[in-house]
Amino acid sequence: GEDVEQSLFLSVREGDSSVINCTYTDSSSTYLYWYKQEPGAGLQLLTYIFSNMDMKQDQRLTVLLNKKDKHLSLRIADTQTGDSAIYFCAEIQTGANNLFFGTGTRLTVIP
């Protein structure tokens, strides 16, 4: 199956770190993605990680992948009010080339 699960809400204070978690069930996933969706806007690709990696860092973003537990996380350092949005985890499975999305986590940054 291609179930991708996320917690629905997360609130953090400005300047703190945010950690958004995702679990997936399909062990054949090849690439895993994080997308950001701001109100009224489409999805913006933030970062992605290949399944043979366990960490990827890109400026304030750190992606951790635990393939054994099928767990993906996105850490945002020094969270800003502009980071308030819905964050979607998504996967592509071997042999497929379309994305399966999670339900999204709404991140609220409190000034």
Added chain:
Amino acid sequence: EAGVAQSPRYKIIEKRQSVAFWCNPISGHATLYWYQQILGQGPKLLIQFQNNGVVDDSQLPKDRFSAERLKGVDSTLKIQPAKLEDSAVYLCATSPPGLAGFEQYFGPGTRLTVT
């Protein structure tokens, strides 16, 4: 580089009416996707085109939904007749050649409300 364009941005129709959405991809992007995003959920793939051919339409409710991509560029998605449960945001995404699926660029979406 211009992004993926979609129109209209918002549409309100009554049930049993018809509606059409339009997508203009990023220039040169061969792969085009239509997703349906119901409020509170992640996007779900409806149909995928490679140039003007359909790659995957297994999740498209073909009794009421249709899509085409004439000349392998612009695409239209049609619903006829609409049901209340079709209320959602319809997202178009495209991928550059050789990177189908791996890099998807999304348009702003069309928000459909069926009353």
